[in-house]
Amino acid sequence: MSGELWVSTPGTLWVSEDEVVALASHLEGCETRINHIRQSVSSITSSRRDPFTQALMTMPAQDILPLVAALGQLEKDAQELSLDLGEYARGTAEQERARVTSWDVPRDRLFALVAMILGGQRLKGNLLDADISDVAHSIVGNPGSHAVTITEVAHQEGETLRATSISDRVGRIPDGPASIRVERFPAASGGWDTDVYLAGTQEWSVGTSGEVFDMESNLALVAGISAASLVAVERAMKKAGVTRGDRVNFVGHSQGGLIAARLAESGRYATSSLLTVGAPLGTTSVKGGYPALAISHTDDLVPGLAGGEKPTHITKVETHSGASPFDVAGAHSKDAYFDTAQRVDASVARDSFPRWEDSGSVEPKLFTARRSGN
Numbered sequence: 001m002s003g004e005l006w007v008s009t010p011g012t013l014w015v016s017e018d019e020v021v022a023l024a025s026h027l028e029g030c031e032t033r034i035n036h037i038r039q040s041v042s043s044i045t046s047s048r049r050d051p052f053t054q055a056l057m058t059m060p061a062q063d064i065l066p067l068v069a070a071l072g073q074l075e076k077d078a079q080e081l082s083l084d085l086g087e088y089a090r091g092t093a094e095q096e097r098a099r100v101t102s103w104d105v106p107r108d109r110l111f112a113l114v115a116m117i118l119g120g121q122r123l124k125g126n127l128l129d130a131d132i133s134d135v136a137h138s139i140v141g142n143p144g145s146h147a148v149t150i151t152e153v154a155h156q157e158g159e160t161l162r163a164t165s166i167s168d169r170v171g172r173i174p175d176g177p178a179s180i181r182v183e184r185f186p187a188a189s190g191g192w193d194t195d196v197y198l199a200g201t202q203e204w205s206v207g208t209s210g211e212v213f214d215m216e217s218n219l220a221l222v223a224g225i226s227a228a229s230l231v232a233v234e235r236a237m238k239k240a241g242v243t244r245g246d247r248v249n250f251v252g253h254s255q256g257g258l259i260a261a262r263l264a265e266s267g268r269y270a271t272s273s274l275l276t277v278g279a280p281l282g283t284t285s286v287k288g289g290y291p292a293l294a295i296s297h298t299d300d301l302v303p304g305l306a307g308g309e310k311p312t313h314i315t316k317v318e319t320h321s322g323a324s325p326f327d328v329a330g331a332h333s334k335d336a337y338f339d340t341a342q343r344v345d346a347s348v349a350r351d352s353f354p355r356w357e358d359s360g361s362v363e364p365k366l367f368t369a370r371r372s373g374n
Protein backbone atom coordinates (compact mmCIF):
# COMPACT_ATOMS: atom_id res chain seq x y z
CA MET A 1 0.00 0.00 0.00
CA SER A 2 1.13 3.56 -0.68
CA GLY A 3 1.75 4.78 2.85
CA GLU A 4 -1.21 2.69 4.07
CA LEU A 5 -3.77 5.36 3.30
CA TRP A 6 -7.36 4.11 3.48
CA VAL A 7 -9.94 6.10 1.57
CA SER A 8 -13.71 6.17 2.11
CA THR A 9 -15.56 7.74 -0.79
CA PRO A 10 -18.78 9.73 -0.30
CA GLY A 11 -22.29 8.49 -0.90
CA THR A 12 -21.93 4.80 -0.22
CA LEU A 13 -19.54 3.09 2.16
CA TRP A 14 -16.76 2.38 -0.36
CA VAL A 15 -13.53 1.76 1.54
CA SER A 16 -10.15 0.74 0.18
CA GLU A 17 -6.44 1.50 -0.14
CA ASP A 18 -5.52 4.59 -2.09
CA GLU A 19 -3.97 2.46 -4.88
CA VAL A 20 -7.33 0.74 -5.43
CA VAL A 21 -9.13 4.09 -5.47
CA ALA A 22 -6.64 5.42 -8.03
CA LEU A 23 -6.90 2.27 -10.16
CA ALA A 24 -10.70 2.36 -10.10
CA SER A 25 -10.64 5.99 -11.25
CA HIS A 26 -8.10 5.15 -13.98
CA LEU A 27 -10.17 2.19 -15.20
CA GLU A 28 -13.28 4.34 -15.39
CA GLY A 29 -11.38 6.76 -17.61
CA CYS A 30 -10.01 3.90 -19.71
CA GLU A 31 -13.47 2.46 -20.28
CA THR A 32 -14.71 5.83 -21.51
CA ARG A 33 -11.75 6.37 -23.82
CA ILE A 34 -11.88 2.85 -25.27
CA ASN A 35 -15.60 3.20 -25.90
CA HIS A 36 -15.08 6.48 -27.77
CA ILE A 37 -12.25 4.96 -29.85
CA ARG A 38 -14.33 1.87 -30.69
CA GLN A 39 -17.27 4.02 -31.79
CA SER A 40 -15.00 6.19 -33.94
CA VAL A 41 -13.32 3.20 -35.56
CA SER A 42 -16.70 1.51 -36.15
CA SER A 43 -17.88 4.55 -38.09
CA ILE A 44 -15.08 4.23 -40.65
CA THR A 45 -16.55 3.17 -44.00
CA SER A 46 -15.33 2.32 -47.46
CA SER A 47 -17.00 3.14 -50.78
CA ARG A 48 -17.23 1.16 -54.04
CA ARG A 49 -19.48 1.04 -57.09
CA ASP A 50 -22.05 -1.67 -57.66
CA PRO A 51 -20.76 -3.67 -60.67
CA PHE A 52 -24.25 -3.89 -62.18
CA THR A 53 -25.73 -0.44 -61.52
CA GLN A 54 -22.49 1.49 -61.04
CA ALA A 55 -24.14 3.14 -58.03
CA LEU A 56 -21.75 4.27 -55.30
CA MET A 57 -22.20 2.11 -52.16
CA THR A 58 -20.95 2.84 -48.64
CA MET A 59 -20.29 0.00 -46.20
CA PRO A 60 -18.22 -0.71 -43.08
CA ALA A 61 -14.54 -1.20 -43.89
CA GLN A 62 -14.06 -4.96 -43.68
CA ASP A 63 -10.36 -4.81 -42.81
CA ILE A 64 -10.99 -2.89 -39.55
CA LEU A 65 -13.66 -5.23 -38.18
CA PRO A 66 -11.06 -7.29 -36.26
CA LEU A 67 -9.80 -4.04 -34.67
CA VAL A 68 -13.34 -3.12 -33.62
CA ALA A 69 -13.77 -6.58 -32.07
CA ALA A 70 -10.44 -6.26 -30.23
CA LEU A 71 -11.43 -2.86 -28.85
CA GLY A 72 -14.75 -4.31 -27.70
CA GLN A 73 -12.92 -7.09 -25.84
CA LEU A 74 -10.53 -4.57 -24.27
CA GLU A 75 -13.48 -2.52 -23.06
CA LYS A 76 -15.08 -5.66 -21.63
CA ASP A 77 -11.85 -6.59 -19.82
CA ALA A 78 -11.67 -3.11 -18.26
CA GLN A 79 -15.28 -3.42 -17.11
CA GLU A 80 -14.67 -6.84 -15.55
CA LEU A 81 -11.57 -5.61 -13.72
CA SER A 82 -13.57 -2.64 -12.46
CA LEU A 83 -16.28 -5.01 -11.18
CA ASP A 84 -13.63 -7.12 -9.42
CA LEU A 85 -12.31 -4.00 -7.70
CA GLY A 86 -15.86 -3.14 -6.68
CA GLU A 87 -16.32 -6.58 -5.12
CA TYR A 88 -13.07 -6.18 -3.21
CA ALA A 89 -14.13 -2.75 -1.95
CA ARG A 90 -17.56 -4.04 -0.94
CA GLY A 91 -15.91 -6.79 1.09
CA THR A 92 -13.79 -4.19 2.84
CA ALA A 93 -16.89 -2.10 3.44
CA GLU A 94 -18.63 -5.08 5.09
CA GLN A 95 -15.69 -5.36 7.48
CA GLU A 96 -16.09 -1.64 8.21
CA ARG A 97 -19.80 -2.12 8.96
CA ALA A 98 -18.93 -4.96 11.33
CA ARG A 99 -16.40 -2.74 13.09
CA VAL A 100 -19.00 0.01 13.50
CA THR A 101 -21.52 -2.45 14.94
CA SER A 102 -19.08 -4.18 17.29
CA TRP A 103 -17.03 -1.19 18.43
CA ASP A 104 -18.28 2.27 17.43
CA VAL A 105 -21.82 1.90 18.80
CA PRO A 106 -20.77 0.55 22.25
CA ARG A 107 -18.00 3.16 22.34
CA ASP A 108 -20.47 5.97 21.69
CA ARG A 109 -22.71 4.75 24.51
CA LEU A 110 -19.71 4.54 26.84
CA PHE A 111 -18.68 8.08 25.91
CA ALA A 112 -22.20 9.27 26.60
CA LEU A 113 -22.25 7.59 30.01
CA VAL A 114 -18.83 9.00 30.99
CA ALA A 115 -19.87 12.48 29.82
CA MET A 116 -23.03 12.24 31.94
CA ILE A 117 -21.04 11.29 35.01
CA LEU A 118 -18.33 13.94 34.52
CA GLY A 119 -20.94 16.57 33.74
CA GLY A 120 -22.99 15.70 36.81
CA GLN A 121 -25.95 14.66 34.68
CA ARG A 122 -28.50 12.09 35.72
CA LEU A 123 -29.02 9.21 33.31
CA LYS A 124 -32.56 9.35 31.95
CA GLY A 125 -34.02 6.30 30.31
CA ASN A 126 -32.12 3.32 29.02
CA LEU A 127 -28.37 3.52 28.46
CA LEU A 128 -28.97 2.03 25.01
CA ASP A 129 -30.70 5.30 24.08
CA ALA A 130 -27.80 7.49 25.24
CA ASP A 131 -26.55 9.92 22.59
CA ILE A 132 -23.37 11.98 22.96
CA SER A 133 -24.93 15.08 21.36
CA ASP A 134 -27.85 15.03 23.83
CA VAL A 135 -25.44 14.66 26.74
CA ALA A 136 -23.28 17.54 25.46
CA HIS A 137 -26.41 19.68 25.16
CA SER A 138 -27.49 18.88 28.70
CA ILE A 139 -24.04 19.87 30.04
CA VAL A 140 -23.77 23.27 28.33
CA GLY A 141 -27.50 24.03 28.42
CA ASN A 142 -28.79 26.84 26.20
CA PRO A 143 -26.01 29.41 26.10
CA GLY A 144 -27.97 32.06 24.23
CA SER A 145 -26.03 34.83 22.49
CA HIS A 146 -22.26 34.93 22.88
CA ALA A 147 -20.44 38.16 23.72
CA VAL A 148 -17.04 37.87 22.05
CA THR A 149 -14.35 40.38 21.18
CA ILE A 150 -12.42 40.01 17.92
CA THR A 151 -8.96 41.54 17.59
CA GLU A 152 -6.82 41.59 14.46
CA VAL A 153 -3.24 40.64 15.28
CA ALA A 154 -0.26 42.46 13.78
CA HIS A 155 2.27 40.12 12.21
CA GLN A 156 5.44 40.25 10.11
CA GLU A 157 4.52 37.55 7.63
CA GLY A 158 3.92 39.86 4.68
CA GLU A 159 2.36 38.68 1.43
CA THR A 160 2.21 34.95 0.80
CA LEU A 161 1.20 32.79 -2.15
CA ARG A 162 -2.07 30.91 -1.96
CA ALA A 163 -1.79 27.38 -0.55
CA THR A 164 -2.60 24.94 -3.36
CA SER A 165 -1.58 21.60 -1.82
CA ILE A 166 -3.21 19.71 1.04
CA SER A 167 -0.05 19.85 3.17
CA ASP A 168 0.40 23.60 2.58
CA ARG A 169 -3.17 24.15 3.74
CA VAL A 170 -2.70 22.05 6.87
CA GLY A 171 0.57 23.85 7.57
CA ARG A 172 -1.19 27.21 7.36
CA ILE A 173 -3.66 26.39 10.17
CA PRO A 174 -2.81 28.76 13.08
CA ASP A 175 -1.11 27.44 16.20
CA GLY A 176 -2.46 30.16 18.48
CA PRO A 177 -2.96 32.48 20.23
CA ALA A 178 -4.36 33.86 16.96
CA SER A 179 -6.70 30.97 16.16
CA ILE A 180 -8.35 32.41 13.03
CA ARG A 181 -6.62 33.13 9.72
CA VAL A 182 -8.38 34.64 6.70
CA GLU A 183 -6.92 35.03 3.20
CA ARG A 184 -8.88 36.73 0.39
CA PHE A 185 -8.00 36.57 -3.30
CA PRO A 186 -9.60 38.43 -6.23
CA ALA A 187 -11.25 35.82 -8.46
CA ALA A 188 -10.83 35.85 -12.23
CA SER A 189 -14.61 35.50 -12.58
CA GLY A 190 -15.20 38.48 -10.30
CA GLY A 191 -15.69 38.80 -6.57
CA TRP A 192 -13.43 37.15 -4.05
CA ASP A 193 -12.24 33.66 -3.11
CA THR A 194 -11.65 33.34 0.63
CA ASP A 195 -9.62 30.75 2.53
CA VAL A 196 -10.41 30.43 6.25
CA TYR A 197 -8.01 28.50 8.51
CA LEU A 198 -9.09 27.51 12.04
CA ALA A 199 -7.03 26.20 14.94
CA GLY A 200 -8.03 23.48 17.38
CA THR A 201 -8.90 23.64 21.07
CA GLN A 202 -6.67 26.06 23.01
CA GLU A 203 -7.95 25.44 26.55
CA TRP A 204 -9.75 22.47 28.11
CA SER A 205 -11.86 24.38 30.63
CA VAL A 206 -15.66 24.66 30.73
CA GLY A 207 -17.17 28.03 31.61
CA THR A 208 -14.10 29.41 33.41
CA SER A 209 -12.05 30.93 30.62
CA GLY A 210 -12.15 33.84 28.22
CA GLU A 211 -10.75 31.60 25.47
CA VAL A 212 -13.50 30.79 22.97
CA PHE A 213 -11.70 27.73 21.55
CA ASP A 214 -12.25 25.78 24.78
CA MET A 215 -14.04 22.62 25.91
CA GLU A 216 -17.30 24.50 26.43
CA SER A 217 -17.33 25.38 22.71
CA ASN A 218 -16.41 21.77 21.89
CA LEU A 219 -19.45 20.51 23.75
CA ALA A 220 -21.74 23.09 22.15
CA LEU A 221 -20.49 22.17 18.68
CA VAL A 222 -21.01 18.45 19.33
CA ALA A 223 -24.50 19.27 20.63
CA GLY A 224 -25.22 21.12 17.39
CA ILE A 225 -25.99 24.44 19.09
CA SER A 226 -24.41 27.88 19.04
CA ALA A 227 -20.79 27.98 20.25
CA ALA A 228 -18.64 30.97 21.18
CA SER A 229 -15.85 29.80 18.87
CA LEU A 230 -18.21 29.48 15.89
CA VAL A 231 -19.66 32.96 16.53
CA ALA A 232 -16.12 34.34 16.85
CA VAL A 233 -15.05 32.87 13.50
CA GLU A 234 -18.01 34.40 11.67
CA ARG A 235 -17.33 37.80 13.23
CA ALA A 236 -13.66 37.58 12.29
CA MET A 237 -14.65 36.66 8.73
CA LYS A 238 -16.96 39.68 8.60
CA LYS A 239 -14.17 41.91 9.92
CA ALA A 240 -11.93 40.58 7.13
CA GLY A 241 -14.52 41.59 4.53
CA VAL A 242 -16.35 38.28 3.98
CA THR A 243 -20.06 38.68 3.35
CA ARG A 244 -22.89 36.18 3.10
CA GLY A 245 -22.90 34.38 -0.22
CA ASP A 246 -19.13 34.77 -0.75
CA ARG A 247 -17.10 31.81 -2.01
CA VAL A 248 -15.24 30.32 0.96
CA ASN A 249 -12.81 27.41 1.41
CA PHE A 250 -12.77 26.16 5.01
CA VAL A 251 -9.77 24.45 6.64
CA GLY A 252 -9.54 23.36 10.27
CA HIS A 253 -7.81 21.13 12.80
CA SER A 254 -9.66 19.44 15.67
CA GLN A 255 -12.32 21.86 16.98
CA GLY A 256 -11.44 24.15 14.08
CA GLY A 257 -12.36 21.36 11.67
CA LEU A 258 -15.74 20.92 13.37
CA ILE A 259 -16.38 24.67 13.11
CA ALA A 260 -15.30 24.56 9.45
CA ALA A 261 -17.80 21.78 8.73
CA ARG A 262 -20.62 23.60 10.56
CA LEU A 263 -19.97 26.81 8.60
CA ALA A 264 -19.54 24.96 5.29
CA GLU A 265 -22.96 23.39 5.78
CA SER A 266 -24.64 26.51 7.16
CA GLY A 267 -25.84 27.73 3.76
CA ARG A 268 -24.64 31.24 4.56
CA TYR A 269 -21.67 30.99 2.20
CA ALA A 270 -21.01 29.57 -1.26
CA THR A 271 -18.73 26.88 0.11
CA SER A 272 -16.01 25.98 -2.41
CA SER A 273 -14.24 23.27 -0.40
CA LEU A 274 -13.78 21.79 3.05
CA LEU A 275 -10.61 20.26 4.51
CA THR A 276 -10.46 18.95 8.09
CA VAL A 277 -7.77 17.10 10.04
CA GLY A 278 -8.33 15.35 13.35
CA ALA A 279 -11.86 16.75 13.62
CA PRO A 280 -14.71 15.12 15.62
CA LEU A 281 -17.32 15.27 12.84
CA GLY A 282 -19.67 12.60 14.21
CA THR A 283 -22.70 14.84 14.74
CA THR A 284 -22.09 17.05 11.68
CA SER A 285 -23.33 15.60 8.42
CA VAL A 286 -21.60 17.05 5.35
CA LYS A 287 -24.06 16.92 2.45
CA GLY A 288 -23.08 19.87 0.26
CA GLY A 289 -22.02 19.41 -3.35
CA TYR A 290 -18.55 20.91 -2.83
CA PRO A 291 -15.22 18.98 -2.65
CA ALA A 292 -14.69 17.85 0.95
CA LEU A 293 -11.86 15.85 2.55
CA ALA A 294 -11.45 14.71 6.17
CA ILE A 295 -8.09 13.25 7.28
CA SER A 296 -7.90 11.35 10.56
CA HIS A 297 -5.42 9.10 12.34
CA THR A 298 -6.54 5.68 13.48
CA ASP A 299 -4.64 6.19 16.76
CA ASP A 300 -6.10 9.67 17.36
CA LEU A 301 -8.91 9.57 19.93
CA VAL A 302 -10.38 12.99 19.11
CA PRO A 303 -12.15 12.23 15.77
CA GLY A 304 -14.28 9.61 17.54
CA LEU A 305 -15.28 11.77 20.53
CA ALA A 306 -18.37 13.14 18.78
CA GLY A 307 -19.83 9.68 18.28
CA GLY A 308 -20.50 7.67 15.15
CA GLU A 309 -20.58 9.65 11.92
CA LYS A 310 -23.84 10.52 10.21
CA PRO A 311 -24.34 9.84 6.47
CA THR A 312 -21.97 12.18 4.69
CA HIS A 313 -20.69 13.24 1.28
CA ILE A 314 -17.17 13.82 2.56
CA THR A 315 -14.20 11.80 1.34
CA LYS A 316 -12.22 10.41 4.27
CA VAL A 317 -8.57 9.36 4.47
CA GLU A 318 -7.46 7.31 7.48
CA THR A 319 -3.99 6.15 8.44
CA HIS A 320 -1.75 5.65 11.48
CA SER A 321 -0.03 8.81 12.68
CA GLY A 322 3.34 7.16 13.17
CA ALA A 323 3.39 8.30 16.82
CA SER A 324 4.56 6.01 19.57
CA PRO A 325 1.97 3.79 21.28
CA PHE A 326 -0.10 5.71 23.85
CA ASP A 327 1.23 9.06 22.55
CA VAL A 328 -2.26 10.57 22.39
CA ALA A 329 -1.04 14.14 21.99
CA GLY A 330 1.39 13.17 19.24
CA ALA A 331 -1.28 11.33 17.25
CA HIS A 332 -3.55 14.39 17.38
CA SER A 333 -0.92 17.08 16.82
CA LYS A 334 -1.07 19.39 13.83
CA ASP A 335 2.54 18.45 13.02
CA ALA A 336 1.56 14.78 12.70
CA TYR A 337 -1.33 15.73 10.42
CA PHE A 338 1.01 17.90 8.32
CA ASP A 339 3.21 14.83 7.75
CA THR A 340 0.13 12.78 6.80
CA ALA A 341 -1.05 15.53 4.46
CA GLN A 342 2.29 15.31 2.64
CA ARG A 343 1.66 11.57 2.18
CA VAL A 344 -1.81 12.32 0.82
CA ASP A 345 -0.32 14.86 -1.62
CA ALA A 346 2.09 12.17 -2.84
CA SER A 347 -0.60 9.48 -3.08
CA VAL A 348 -1.47 7.89 -6.42
CA ALA A 349 -5.08 8.75 -5.57
CA ARG A 350 -4.33 12.50 -5.30
CA ASP A 351 -6.66 13.31 -8.22
CA SER A 352 -9.59 12.01 -6.14
CA PHE A 353 -9.08 14.75 -3.53
CA PRO A 354 -9.83 18.50 -3.65
CA ARG A 355 -7.53 20.87 -5.54
CA TRP A 356 -7.08 24.64 -5.35
CA GLU A 357 -5.98 27.04 -8.06
CA ASP A 358 -3.10 29.46 -7.64
CA SER A 359 -4.58 32.94 -7.19
CA GLY A 360 -1.46 35.01 -6.63
CA SER A 361 -0.32 36.41 -3.31
CA VAL A 362 -2.10 38.11 -0.45
CA GLU A 363 -1.38 39.42 3.03
CA PRO A 364 -3.24 37.20 5.51
CA LYS A 365 -5.31 38.54 8.37
CA LEU A 366 -4.95 36.89 11.79
CA PHE A 367 -7.45 37.26 14.61
CA THR A 368 -7.75 36.43 18.29
CA ALA A 369 -11.12 35.99 19.96
CA ARG A 370 -12.06 36.28 23.62
CA ARG A 371 -15.28 36.11 25.57
CA SER A 372 -16.12 39.69 26.50
CA GLY A 373 -15.58 40.44 30.17
CA ASN A 374 -13.02 37.64 30.66
